[in-house]
Amino acid sequence: MYNWQFVHCVDFWAIVLASACDTQTEVENGCQESELKPLIYPLVQIGLGAIKYVLSPAISTSRCDTFPRLTSAIRFAPFHFQIIRSLLHLANHTHTYIPISPYLLPILTLSLSSSHRPKQSTIRPPDFEVQIRAPQQYLKTRVYAECLVEETIFLLAEWLASRNVQGSIAFPEVIVPVVVTLRKALKNSKSLSKGSGKELGIVKGLVERIEESSNWVELKRKTAMTASGGIMPLEIWDSEMKTQVDDSPLGRYVQLMRKTREKRRKLVAKVSLF
Numbered sequence: 001m002y003n004w005q006f007v008h009c010v011d012f013w014a015i016v017l018a019s020a021c022d023t024q025t026e027v028e029n030g031c032q033e034s035e036l037k038p039l040i041y042p043l044v045q046i047g048l049g050a051i052k053y054v055l056s057p058a059i060s061t062s063r064c065d066t067f068p069r070l071t072s073a074i075r076f077a078p079f080h081f082q083i084i085r086s087l088l089h090l091a092n093h094t095h096t097y098i099p100i101s102p103y104l105l106p107i108l109t110l111s112l113s114s115s116h117r118p119k120q121s122t123i124r125p126p127d128f129e130v131q132i133r134a135p136q137q138y139l140k141t142r143v144y145a146e147c148l149v150e151e152t153i154f155l156l157a158e159w160l161a162s163r164n165v166q167g168s169i170a171f172p173e174v175i176v177p178v179v180v181t182l183r184k185a186l187k188n189s190k191s192l193s194k195g196s197g198k199e200l201g202i203v204k205g206l207v208e209r210i211e212e213s214s215n216w217v218e219l220k221r222k223t224a225m226t227a228s229g230g231i232m233p234l235e236i237w238d239s240e241m242k243t244q245v246d247d248s249p250l251g252r253y254v255q256l257m258r259k260t261r262e263k264r265r266k267l268v269a270k271v272s273l274f
Helices: 004-020 023-028 037-060 067-075 077-094 101-112 142-161 176-191 197-228 234-241 249-272
Strands: none
Touching: 004 037, 004 077, 037 077, 037 101, 067 077, 067 101, 077 101, 077 142, 101 142, 101 176, 101 197, 142 197, 142 249, 176 197, 197 234, 197 249
16 A cells, blocks of 8 residues: 555546546536546545545554554654645545545644654755655654645645635635644643744644634625525635635735745756766
8 A cells, every 4th residue: 555556546636537527628518527426435444544544543543552652653754645636636626525624634644743752954845745654864854854844834725725625615614623732732732842933933833823714704694694694505705715715814924935835846847867
């Protein structure tokens, strides 16, 4: 399971189903549903099941015997990122709700609450787009811990800012467990003196943007309910939110993160040529 063949298979089928079941394509075809749509559910279950295979035992074990499994979960986090990226692509094109946050938050919690203080290192930051497991020399290093937190926060923000999640009329309620978990992770990290200022700053920044977007959705929900004089049809809400999600605080935050990551990627590629 933890190999490139499996990762590419999941990604291939995610691309196929995203193309065949794209909501825009269905509208152009007269709202005719693709015959491949029933395959979305089993593909999502396979992908999420692969993530849980290593991650769940590391969380459920007691503190005295957690470290070996915790290390395994942290080392295979790049594999989890590969699967999650494929599922995000599928969700964004088919507008299917996929509960991704429960599979990202544990990685963040484990990274910030590790009982071993990360050591300083001069090695190059890992590239999670071309890895499915972290090399041994990266484990327990500060650079790997920071990159792990940054990538987890980015994917979590991508999921939260999507139309399937933030575009939902229930967004203020959906984000409650996410905010609670993030705040708890911040508090534990500070109390244990774990995590650098950069890591904690990234997490805190996401929490602030989530709460701002929650207030943004609540305001629009109240306005819509008042204008409609009662219960607002979900079809109307979806059509109105379709073009507004990117203008939310969380949407602008994700756009800024994408631009920053793209600049960094170009800079790294340029340096690699010399």
